[in-house]
Amino acid sequence: MSRRFLFVLGSSRSGGNTELLARHAAERPPADVPQEWIGLARHPLPDFEDVRHDSDHLRPTEGTAALLLDATLAATDIVIASPLYWYSVSAHTKRYLDHWSGWLRTPGLEFRREMAGRTLWGVTALAHEEREVADPLVGTLNNTAAYMRMRFGGVLLGNGSRPGDVLRDAGALGRAGTFFAQDAPLARFPYETALV
Ligand SMILES: Cc1cc2nc3c(=O)[nH]c(=O)nc-3n(C[C@H](O)[C@H](O)[C@H](O)COP(=O)(O)O)c2cc1C
Numbered sequence: 001m002s003r004r005f006l007f008v009l010g011s012s013r014s015g016g017n018t019e020l021l022a023r024h025a026a027e028r029p030p031a032d033v034p035q036e037w038i039g040l041a042r043h044p045l046p047d048f049e050d051v052r053h054d055s056d057h058l059r060p061t062e063g064t065a066a067l068l069l070d071a072t073l074a075a076t077d078i079v080i081a082s083p084l085y086w087y088s089v090s091a092h093t094k095r096y097l098d099h100w101s102g103w104l105r106t107p108g109l110e111f112r113r114e115m116a117g118r119t120l121w122g123v124t125a126l127a128h129e130e131r132e133v134a135d136p137l138v139g140t141l142n143n144t145a146a147y148m149r150m151r152f153g154g155v156l157l158g159n160g161s162r163p164g165d166v167l168r169d170a171g172a173l174g175r176a177g178t179f180f181a182q183d184a185p186l187a188r189f190p191y192e193t194a195l196v
Pocket of ligand 1: 011012013015016017018019082083084085086087088125126127128129133159160161162163
């Protein structure tokens with residue numbers, strides 16, 4: 001499978017700091033790697049309904065769920081570009097990840113096997129200056145990747161409140177320059193790394 005990036009934009013506004021930072025980083029991924037960008041506010045997913053233990057989930061064939069499923073399956077690298085909302089991912093982003101639970105239980109999809117070995121990345125903007133307040137978001141993405149047996153490239157963090165603020169965060173812009181060139185090891189749950 002040739003390399004392909006999917007950027008999933010989770011902000012409730014377009015052109016915000018998270019998207020600006022993600023676009024900055026995306027100018028420097030490995031050359032000639034195709035990118036697809038999907039904004040969840042423009043393409044809202046339906047609420048996730050958990051029928052896992054009552055019936056099979058059906059593969060979506062139309063609408064945003066089908067768009068996102070097909071884009072996810074087509075990508076080797078999935079970038080969750082979510083602002084920090086209440087110390088974690090935005091509701092749009094969380095709903096996208098909730099849909100993964102349905103795709104895991106969709107007969108014929110083999111979603112977990114398909115995703116194993118692919119890479120999950122995060123990009124987030126936050127108003128707080130102290131970056132450790134984003135630990136819950138980082139943990140969510142790391143553990144999601146570990147559960148899915150994916151690689152995890154980490155989270156690119158940038159500071160800002162009003163749109164455009166992040167472009168004054170020189171540290172974030174510097175990190176963006178090499179972010180997607182980083183090694184992305186297989187993700188591990190914290191209890192697994194504690195044993196090593
Ligand atoms: C609903 C909501 C929750 C937020 N929660 C946090 C938070 O927990 N910590 C923080 O530092 N900033 C928080 N912020 C500020 C945003 O992270 C910040 O404005 C960021 O730049 C927004 O990213 P965007 O421009 O990509 O939308 C919150 C903003 C909103 C609208």
